[in-house]
Amino acid sequence: MARKFTRLTRPALRILKPGQSVTEHGIVVQRLASGDLRYSINVMVDGQRIHRIVGRESEGVTREQAERAIESLRTKALEGRLDLPTGRKVQRSIAAAAEEYLTQIEHHPKFGRNIGPKRRHLRQRLVPFFGACRIDKLTDFNLAEYVKHRRGEGAAMATVNRELSTLNHFLNRAVDWKWMRADNKPRVVKGEEPQKQIIVLTDAEKRALMQAAIADQDPLTWLFTAIAMGTGMRHGEILRIKWEDIDIGNRRIFIGKAKGGRREQPIPPSLAAILEHEHKQISSSDIWLFPTTRKNAKHANRQQMSEQFRRAVNQAKLDPARVTPHVMRHTAITALIKERVDIPTVQRISGHKTIAMALRYTHLTDDHIDQSVAKLDAGLPFAITPKLHTAPNQGGGETV
DSSP, X not given: OOOOOSSSSHHHHHTOOTTOEEEETTEEEEEOTTSOEEEEEEEXXXXXXXXXXXXXXXXXXXXXHHHHHHHHHHHHHHHHHTTSOTTOSSOOBHHHHHHHHHHHHTTOTTTTTTHHHHHHIIIIXXXXXXXXXXXXXXXXXXXXXXXXXXXXXXXXXXXXXXXXXXXXXXHXXXXXXXXXXXXXXXXXXXXXXXXXXOOOOOHHHHHHHHHHHHTSSSTTHHHHHHHHHHHOOOHHHHHTOBGGGEETTTTEEEESSXXXXXXXXXXXXXXXXXXXXXXXXXXXXXXXXXXXXXXXXXXXXXXXXXXXXXXXXXXXXXXXXXXXXXXXXXXXXXXXXXXXXXXXXXXXXHTOSXXXXXXXXXXGOHHXXXXXXXXXXXXXXXXXXXXXXXXXXXXXXXXX
């Protein structure tokens, strides 16, 4: 049934003065300084405010066309609702979906990791920026605007990328849980981050740190440091080791949960001997290498050794702002490169997802590169003397 207009009539439009406008049923008609009439629409569709210019009277636009534009928007919204989950009449806003998402993943064994940062990213950054936008209406342009906004606030690209990772995980779950269609999910593209400086300890620093770790008040600080030095494993990977994961005979540690996927971690003979000796000292009921010491702890194994490691770093007269547990990983991988271990093998030992990640360490071993490129000297004509490259003499003859 057509709407009845009482204000937006032809006589009312004819008497409009420049700058004046008439609004009715979501249609706005304004008289421009040129005398032309401009038609636009300003309506709410499925909880979303849509303000759009339809065109000018001089272009043949009439009130009827503005009506059809509104009807088209509402028809498209109705079609979109056909894909909604049963029982829903409107699509979730990003704000509502974010809270639902956080509730769903909070205690999930897989998706609940890093719930703190995810909650902070969504509530403090993503939701305030995107506001009441529908979850299925995000576009690549919206995401580019978000990156521009955050960079304008002074946020580092690495920080913005972490927030985009949270957004991507959130949208992937929305697709998995049928909150939106996969083809409505925008492509989340992260920006390029400046490469961080890779810090590597010298042999003297390694010895000092190991001695300090042995002397630490926590009896497991030295074992954590020894495994980090001897394998290059990540902090969390070390703390998740169970005694049953260690194969002393084959010198392997099975890592079931890691960034690059499950793998078998090779260990050097000296570390295998240390682990074998330690295993003989413990009770047969002990499961973890690093069991928690706190009562009523959520996890049976320790989640951090940062404080203990920092004490050892200070005791070794090293800079705790510079030397972190991850520096042990850098040091171990760099040692492999210096020993001329091929990159695919380094990747397998380090557990990097790609060879490109392992290649970052090659620039730290310039002596190795210099020695390798020196072999190219073999084909160069060293008999050439500077006289052979002097300019011809003025008499037209050649120098000899």
